[in-house]
């Protein structure tokens with residue numbers, strides 16, 4: 001890909017520091033010379049280095065793995081490190097992700113939300129028996145293993161939550177990433193819980209039945225998780241879940 | 252430059268996660284509602300297809316229509332169906348309306364998000380179905396709009412049919428009669444029915460698409476493929492419906508009338 005004609009990019013960046021009483025939300029304009037294969041990660045770092053050291057934003061892995069750089073790019077949630085400026089028009093508008101707590105400028109606190117969600121849906125394995133380090137590992141069906149892996153690929157970036165109309169209006173909604181988390185542990189054969197234990201967690205109005213099924217979440221997910229499969233899986237599970245009993249309490 | 256107001260006055264709802272106690276009974280109710288709205292929608296879709304065919308008896312001329320009507324009424328098939336469909340129609344409206352964001356503030360937030368998504372300046376690479384403006388959301392909005400109109404127009408039609416079926420107000424006997432119906436349609440109701448047909452085609456095909464999506468029917472097919480199927484489905488319904496309507500309004504002669512010798 002030749003990038004002969006380098007553009008001068010115009011950035012419009014949301015600025016607000018909730019910690020500073022004097023700070024008022026506003027958009028600030030920046031200009032920056034585009035370089036070959038420039039990602040928003042590179043661009044923002046350049047802006048901070050060369051033009052405004054107070055600019056706040058998050059990055060860790062800069063390779064679409066850690067999930068910390070989600071932001072609204074021209075109104076659409078995306079990972080800044082995975083978005084090349086060459087994919088965009090000359091004017092680039094950056095906002096923080098909605099729904100999450102604003103830390104400042106483009107930085108939001110997705111971590112607290114994901115922790116809260118995990119605790120609420122109990123997104124962990126409840127082992128069937130105490131772990132025995134000497135026993136041979138139980139075999140897992142290849143198809144199940146793959147399905148679990150597909151759910152597990154979520155990097156907790158929050159893009160889906162930011163794009164979801166329901167998550168943006170109803171605080172109690174477990175949101176796309178939450179539904180995905182539930183499905184991941186529901187299908188795990190190592191978990192002792194039955195569909196009956198999960199039923200009220202996923203089948204309620206705060207769960208999959210709150211979802212409108214418009215798939216904005218799937219369309220923006222930077223890891224292209226098969227969220228459509230997740231919701232269909234949960235909906236179908238609700239049909240049997242209503243009859244399923246809870247697992248016996250652990251001994 | 253765009254003002255950042257959208258972002259700041261929007262409630263940052265995910266700040267704290269209120270962990271309401273999960274309520275099994277409430278979840279159960281939610282499942283029943285979901286089945287009611289999806290199930291009634293599905294049955295009504297089947298019904299409108301059947302309906303195009305039974306009214307299609309008019310293609311065999313007024314006699315064909317009257318014979319079928321007399322048969323269905325004589326064996327008391329028509330009457331319960333009319334009542335059942337009316338109930339389904341109302342149940343569907345109530346169940347589906349629960350999903351419309353009731354509060355104006357929520358609606359504003361929805362619209363803002365949609366505008367933002369629609370305004371994204373570039374073709375974005377993403378999973379399947381990445382398009383602007385967000386197509387599935389737009390389809391849903393049209394499903395709501397057509398649904399509300401169908402509630403109004405459909406109620407009128409259902410009301411007419413109840414009067415037709417159970418009283419002798421129009422025509423010579425209790426029940427449907429080709430003569431009354433054709434007169435009514437020719438007198439101007441044809442436009443009303445044309446609008447209703449278009450609304451139903453849009454509403455039902457979006458509904459079928461979303462139902463398949465939600466419950467994982469044809470899960471192996473991509474969303475664009477499902478949408479294509481839904482579009483064909485809607486167009487077929489519209490074509491069949493308009494054909495029957497044209498005969499009813501007298502724009503076309505009944506093509507199979509010769510079969511009954513009339």
Ligand code: SF4
Nearest residue numbers: 154155157158160221
């Ligand atoms: S499901 Fe996708 S968009 Fe949502 S948090 Fe996980 S990786 Fe991000």
Ligand code: SF4
Nearest residue numbers: 164211212214215217
């Ligand atoms: S499909 Fe459901 S979870 Fe995904 S964005 Fe739409 S309402 Fe939210």
Ligand code: FES
Nearest residue numbers: 062066067069081
């Ligand atoms: S910096 Fe880690 S995902 Fe972008």
